[in-house]
Amino acid sequence: MTRSGQSHILAIGGGSFRQTERFGFFEASPLLRYALDLTGQDRPKLGLLATATGDDSDWLLKMYGAFAGWDVEVSHLTVFPMPNVADPRAWLLEQDVIYVSGGSVANLMALWRLHGLDEALEEAWRSGVVLSGQSAGALCWHVGGNTDSFGPELRVWADGMALLPYSCGVHYDSEPQRRPLLQQSVSSGELPGGYAADEGVALHYVGTEFIQAVAVKSGSYAYRLEHDGTGGVKEFRIEPRLLTS
Numbered sequence: 717m718t719r720s721g722q723s724h725i726l727a728i729g730g731g732s733f734r735q736t737e738r739f740g741f742f743e744a745s746p747l748l749r750y751a752l753d754l755t756g757q758d759r760p761k762l763g764l765l766a767t768a769t770g771d772d773s774d775w776l777l778k779m780y781g782a783f784a785g786w787d788v789e790v791s792h793l794t795v796f797p798m799p800n801v802a803d804p805r806a807w808l809l810e811q812d813v814i815y816v817s818g819g820s821v822a823n824l825m826a827l828w829r830l831h832g833l834d835e836a837l838e839e840a841w842r843s844g845v846v847l848s849g850q851s852a853g854a855l856c857w858h859v860g861g862n863t864d865s866f867g868p869e870l871r872v873w874a875d876g877m878a879l880l881p882y883s884c885g886v887h888y889d890s891e892p893q894r895r896p897l898l899q900q901s902v903s904s905g906e907l908p909g910g911y912a913a914d915e916g917v918a919l920h921y922v923g924t925e926f927i928q929a930v931a932v933k934s935g936s937y938a939y940r941l942e943h944d945g946t947g948g949v950k951e952f953r954i955e956p957r958l959l960t961s
Contacts, residue, residue: 724844728917729919759787763807795831817851857876860875861873884912888939
């Protein structure tokens with residue numbers, strides 16, 4: 717397998733999958749086509765992780781179904797009740813793209829560390845495997861953000877893998893608690909400055925450098941948050957590149 721040698725992360729604020737007119741049928745959005753294209757492979761290997769949902773089988777089946785008809789080789793890794801592959805590290809390193817679902821980011825990180833998946837994922841990233849994911853699957857690569865892992869009232873969370881030395885905001889335009897809490901936690905120093913994404917928007921990093929935002933609909937944005945030097949925060953809106961269906 718030949719890889720580009722670059723380390724990519726695509727952190728998605730929301731909208732990885734969308735329901736079609738056929739009830740219960742999900743399809744993958746252009747954000748995931750973008751992630752797959754980053755591999756440069758004609759038929760990339762896509763590894764699914766639903767750890768943040770407790771390896772929910774219904775969600776895994778929906779994700780498999782969403783890629784029906786795509787020229788992609790899909791498999792998955794679970795840890796309940798035990799790992800479903802003999803060597804999780806080897807499985808991760810064999811993939812071209814890893815996609816991590818939403819759910820509980822706090823539980824996800826606890827289980828990854830227990831099974832050594834955090835170290836294996838970092839190794840995969842450094843070897844050129846594209847890391848991607850939505851919500852919890854976006855927060856996990858950063859220092860932290862805010863989460864409903866502990867209940868409906870959001871809490872600041874700063875226990876991510878920190879492959880990216882930033883805070884991260886997800887569901888930025890759809891969940892009212894998200895934006896003010898992230899701004900507050902950056903201004904207070906609980907979290908470093910970072911980036912946030914509306915629904916349907918993804919943050920693309922090469923190495924640890926933010927390259928661009930991409931979106932599936934107009935009127936959705938990404939944001940850069942920085943300390944203003946006086947105990948406050950400055951937020952800058954980033955116009956994403958619109959992806960076609």
